[in-house]
Amino acid sequence: MHNDAIIATAHAMADAARAVVLPYFRTLDLSAENKSVSGFDPVTAADKAAERAMIEVLRAHRPDDAVLGEEFGEVAGTSGLTWVIDPVDGTRAFLSGTPTWGVLVSVRDQSGPLFGLIDQPYIGERFEGGFGLSQMTGPQGARPLAVRGPRLLADAILFSTFPEIGSSEEAAAFRRVAQAVQLVRYGMDCYAYALLAAGQIDLVIEAGLQAYDIQAPIAVIEAAGGIVTNWQGGPADEGGRVLAAADRVQHAAALKLLADV
Incomplete structure (x- = not known):
């Protein structure tokens, strides 16, 4: 397994989603469809366009991998790896103008997630972990990620x-x-x-x-x-x-x- 290539693909997918969704964020004419019959589970044009862009990147770099996305479901692959993606996790926040939504990219095998990336395009922060990496990058540069110490x-x-x-x-x-x-x-x-x-x-x-x-x-x-x-x-x-x-x-x-x- 070529980990560097997988990581590069994850970043390319997040970059593609970032480029698509940012022009939609905090626009007054952004509308949403409701996917739920019993509540409010919105999807916007940004969600759909970003997932399409992410899948295009994946197909260009790793055509044999499977993909599971929130908006367009699952497409089978032959490599044993599945990319699990959410182009706008937190669509309610996206609609409300709060920058707590993000782009989620992960790749898994039969044992579970191997690498993951959380990207917040508006504030420019990206968090990644797996394959020996654990870091965030943002306006203040890059630094390692580490959870808080033990406490009650x-x-x-x-x-x-x-x-x-x-x-x-x-x-x-x-x-x-x-x-x-x-x-x-x-x-x-x-x-x-x-x-x-x-x-x-x-x-x-x-x-x-x-x-x-x-x-x-x-x-x-x-x-x-x-x-x-x-x-x-x-x-x-x-x-x-x-x-x-x-x-x-x-x-x-x-x-x-x-x-x-």
């Missing part, structure tokens, strides 16, 4: 996207953790996972995720020394209920409060 759950900072997380049972489980930590913040989308890998926060808890929401964050966080599982402590690769933590002590403490659901 009572001293932890917890992020999530929605205060009304999941079902009533899932929301009750989340509140048990939220009441045990020092600080809770909402509405962070994929940027929450980037901040965990960068050592700014301790926990991210979400429910109802898809594979394309979490596989890039898994690779980035694990490369930075963190841990990502489902609420029972098993693999979170396919999404669902996700617990990301900076260290195993906090992970175990949060898991104990979540695992009854």
